Amino acid sequence: MDTVSPEARSANMRAVRSSNTQPEKAVRSIAHALGLRFRLHRRDLPGTPDLVLPKHHVAVFVHGCFWHRHEGCKAASLPKTRTDYWQAKFDRNVARDAKARDDLEALGWKVVVVWECGVKDREAVGALLFRALSRDLPLPPPHESSG
Numbered sequence: 001m002d003t004v005s006p007e008a009r010s011a012n013m014r015a016v017r018s019s020n021t022q023p024e025k026a027v028r029s030i031a032h033a034l035g036l037r038f039r040l041h042r043r044d045l046p047g048t049p050d051l052v053l054p055k056h057h058v059a060v061f062v063h064g065c066f067w068h069r070h071e072g073c074k075a076a077s078l079p080k081t082r083t084d085y086w087q088a089k090f091d092r093n094v095a096r097d098a099k100a101r102d103d104l105e106a107l108g109w110k111v112v113v114v115w116e117c118g119v120k121d122r123e124a125v126g127a128l129l130f131r132a133l134s135r136d137l138p139l140p141p142p143h144e145s146s147g
Helices: 006-014 022-033 083-106 122-132
Strands: 051-053 058-063 110-115
Touching (some): 022 051, 058 083
Parallel strands (some): 058 110
16 A cells, blocks of 8 residues: 555656656766767657767667666565556566667667666776777676666
8 A cells, every 4th residue: 555645656756857867967977077979868769868979879778777677686676566557567668678779779779778776886887888889899788787
């Protein structure tokens, strides 16, 4: 049973940002410190990546562990109430993420996923971004790249 009213819960959920989040700002800061130039939220690309490095044909998504279901992360817990609703929502999010990734790769883009829990490790995020710049180095699968 939820401890707040449906109206209060709705207000709380509306307050959850989808862009310009703190983890996203941290990744932008790291990219900028590396001398990378990027565009934000290109709506003309599948999935509207959080950062786009057009010169390198790299699209970066900064995923929240809870909403995008970071495998093995404690932040990706399932709420105790309305589990059917939440599981269906999370399944849709994961499917949408996979489709965006597939569509971008089909267009020749390299896709990088930075997980919210990994943003604190600035060196690891920087290394992941740097690795993405090379067409010769493969990226780890999306659930393994933590930052």
